[in-house]
Amino acid sequence: MIKELYQFRNLINELVKRDIKKKYRRSVLGYLWSMLNPLLMMLITAMVFSHLFRFDIPNYPLYLLTGQIIFTFYSEATNFAMGSILENGGLIKKVYVPKYLFPLSRVISSGVNVCFTLPAMVTIMLFTGAEFHFKLLFCVIPLLLLMLFSLGIGLLLAAFAVYFRDIFHLYGVLLTVLNYATPIFYPTKIIPLEYQGIVLYNPLTYFLQAFRDIVYGNVFPSGEQLFVCTCLAFGSLLVGGYAFSKKQNNFVLYV
Amino acid sequence: MERKENIIEVKNVSMKFNLMEEKVDTIKDYVLKIIKGQMLYNEFSALTDVSFQVKKGDILGIIGFNGAGKSTMLKILAGVLKPTAGEVVVRGSVAPLIEVGAGFDPELTARENIFLNGAILGYRREFLKEHFQEIIDFAELNQFVDVPVKNFSSGMYARLGFSIATIVQPDILIVDEVLSVGDYRFQEKCEERIKTMILRGTTVLLVSHDLSLVKNICNRVVFLQQGKLKDYGDTDIICKHYEEECNVVR
Numbered sequence: 001m002i003k004e005l006y007q008f009r010n011l012i013n014e015l016v017k018r019d020i021k022k023k024y025r026r027s028v029l030g031y032l033w034s035m036l037n038p039l040l041m042m043l044i045t046a047m048v049f050s051h052l053f054r055f056d057i058p059n060y061p062l063y064l065l066t067g068q069i070i071f072t073f074y075s076e077a078t079n080f081a082m083g084s085i086l087e088n089g090g091l092i093k094k095v096y097v098p099k100y101l102f103p104l105s106r107v108i109s110s111g112v113n114v115c116f117t118l119p120a121m122v123t124i125m126l127f128t129g130a131e132f133h134f135k136l137l138f139c140v141i142p143l144l145l146l147m148l149f150s151l152g153i154g155l156l157l158a159a160f161a162v163y164f165r166d167i168f169h170l171y172g173v174l175l176t177v178l179n180y181a182t183p184i185f186y187p188t189k190i191i192p193l194e195y196q197g198i199v200l201y202n203p204l205t206y207f208l209q210a211f212r213d214i215v216y217g218n219v220f221p222s223g224e225q226l227f228v229c230t231c232l233a234f235g236s237l238l239v240g241g242y243a244f245s246k247k248q249n250n251f252v253l254y255v
Numbered sequence: 256m257e258r259k260e261n262i263i264e265v266k267n268v269s270m271k272f273n274l275m276e277e278k279v280d281t282i283k284d285y286v287l288k289i290i291k292g293q294m295l296y297n298e299f300s301a302l303t304d305v306s307f308q309v310k311k312g313d314i315l316g317i318i319g320f321n322g323a324g325k326s327t328m329l330k331i332l333a334g335v336l337k338p339t340a341g342e343v344v345v346r347g348s349v350a351p352l353i354e355v356g357a358g359f360d361p362e363l364t365a366r367e368n369i370f371l372n373g374a375i376l377g378y379r380r381e382f383l384k385e386h387f388q389e390i391i392d393f394a395e396l397n398q399f400v401d402v403p404v405k406n407f408s409s410g411m412y413a414r415l416g417f418s419i420a421t422i423v424q425p426d427i428l429i430v431d432e433v434l435s436v437g438d439y440r441f442q443e444k445c446e447e448r449i450k451t452m453i454l455r456g457t458t459v460l461l462v463s464h465d466l467s468l469v470k471n472i473c474n475r476v477v478f479l480q481q482g483k484l485k486d487y488g489d490t491d492i493i494c495k496h497y498e499e500e501c502n503v504v505r
């Protein structure tokens with residue numbers, strides 16, 4: 001498996017490049033959009049929420065942006081990974097390529113995209129006078145773990161999406177649910193106690209908290225938090241990888 | 256004959272498909288069908304218990320009428336399909352020429368597609384850079400290097416695909432009627448290139464309806480009929496059987 005990954009590293013590289021190139025082809029600002037998009041989204045949401053609802057959160061823009069970065073990363077990576085097998089159906093039918101490379105390269109593309117948004121985050125930190133600390137560098141750890149988590153979910157979705165196209169529609173709804181069930185724009189403490197479970201059983205919450213603790217809270221995430229994230233990441237990889245490997249031989253017949 | 260090693264071994268290969276009409280697309284369909292007990296699989300055997308071996312350096316023709324399972328056989332050999340039963344052993348690198356250019360991304364330019372398609376076929380980037388000009392020259396697309404492939408004509412598409420796929424010397428070359436694309440001159444060029452490969456020791460698998468082409472370049476022939484191996488042997492004998500069979504059908 002590792003050997004195979006190494007052998008096909010060039011293909012992964014090319015697939016990732018293709019995704020990124022195609023995303024910004026013929027747009028004047030190109031890669032800048034990766035930075036601008038979250039910034040603009042954040043500005044709008046921040047405007048709405050700081051005037052309509054007053055959450056008692058210091059440096060709300062940064063709080064919001066960290067949430068959005070994590071959620072966009074997850075939703076983009078899984079969404080694209082889900083369709084990756086079907087999109088490359090033409091290829092899968094004609095040449096032998098290990099099929100997991102497609103979801104994998106999609107998730108990596110989203111990872112690269114997140115790297116482009118990090119300057120936006122730094123800009124906001126500068127702008128709002130947030131504290132800079134070397135700890136900030138550790139924010140890649142939750143991001144990497146989230147990437148593995150997304151890959152697992154992406155593999156699972158991709159495998160089933162080949163057989164049931166309903167998954168596409170269903171997952172869109174599920175993502176909206178997740179968007180509200182993750183403390184992206186609200187503080188956890190405003191949720192009534194009896195509903196806290198919704199946030200606590202949502203895996204994304206843990207990745208977000210770990211990321212936010214570092215960037216926004218300027219502290220190391222607790223060992224417990226990282227442990228939970230690691231378990232979630234590898235658990236999802238295991239389940240997704242297993243489902244994918246079980247189903248992959250028949251993809252050719254259904255794409 | 257026996258001293259040459261078998262480069263391909265096909266052992267009792269069978270391939271079954273569930274026909275498309277029984278394809279279930281939605282969970283609702285699926286549940287309904289299970290409840291009604293209608294999950295009848297309308298099975299179709301494309302190949303039944305086919306076995307043969309190919310020796311290194313052989314030029315194998317695969318012939319048969321439409322629906323005999325020729326393309327299915329090639330896809331199994333290329334590793335795209337996994338046989339329902341049986342086993343296939345392939346020793347060496349395979350360059351598939353099944354619908355060349357299948358891996359092209361229409362939005363990308365010819366240049367970008369060379370690197371993408373090359374990567375799909377397993378070539379290294381440096382290798383592609385080295386041979387870039389050669390690929391473009393052979394495909395005669397010098398003027399169009401930076402044009403998105405979606406604007407290409409089908410002939411240009413095929414030329415580029417063929418050029419990329421044959422830039423290396425593979426151990427095994429799989430050809431599925433690609434020679435029917437492009438104009439006459441380019442077809443000749445392709446045949447030329449394939450012949451050079453043969454001289455250098457590449458094993459070739461060729462599917463064709465063109466019996467004279469098969470007689471011309473193949474030394475061994477597999478004759479498939481309705482998914483079964485009807486005949487396997489030297490070109491002259493098998494081709495004669497095939498022609499007799501054609502006459503019977505007529």
